[in-house]
Amino acid sequence: GLPLFATMAAVVSGGETVAGIIYDPMGDDWVMAEKGGGTWLRRPNGEAMRLQVAAPLPLAEMVGMASVAYMPAAARPLVLQNTNKVRLLSNYRCAGHEYRTFVSGHAQFMSYNKLMPWDHLAGVLMSQEAGGYAAxxxxxxxxxxxxxxxLLVAIDRDSWDVLRREVFTF
Structure with a gap:
């Protein structure tokens, strides 16, 4: 199999996520964000690189990650049909690596229907701190x-609106 797993943690204060980290034990590096401080890739040697989401693209050129597994059964066929409007849809089955991919500028969107806090708090904060839009x-x-x-996460509000209207229509 693929070694796609991660350790995620978030700090919540006053009802909002204020910090998060996603550690990749195989790559031995981590992505971290603090509210107002940006999103950073950090390596064991001390190297740090600020991360930014990808530049906007037309819907037909967007690449993203989503799972229909937890979407309402009646909505799945329509959403799957709508995904032909984007360039590529994938699913790593590991939210930690999907968020890392997104905040590193390698995808334009992600969508989830099951919102367990351990899967999304850190990643949503990182996405926002890297310039993305999540709602x-x-x-x-x-x-x-x-x-x-x-939950729909996109590189900006305009892309979020297009994806919500054209792809994630349930």
Whole structure:
């Protein structure tokens, strides 16, 4: 199999995520963010690199990650049909590596329907600190207390709006 697993942790204060880390034990490096401080890749030798989301692209050229497994059964066929509007859709089955890929500028979007805090708090903060836009599918901000309602993360608000209207239509 592929060694795609990660350790994730987040700090919540006053009902909001204020810090997060995603550690890759195989690569022995970590991505971390602190609210207002950007998103950084850090290596064991002390090297640090600030991360930014990818530049905007038209819908037909977007690459992203999503799973339909936890979407409402009635919505799955339509969402799967709609994914032909993007260039590529993949799923690592590891939110930690998907967030690392996104904040490193290698994807334009991610979507999840099961919102366990250990899978998303750190990654959503990192995405926002790297310049991305994240919100639940109803447009409301994603908060640590949310465990359902769907989540769409995109490189910017305009891309989020297009993806919500054209692909994630349930």
């Amino acid at each position: 639940r599918l109803d447009g409301a901000p994603y908060l640590p207390s949310h465990v359902d309602g769907g």
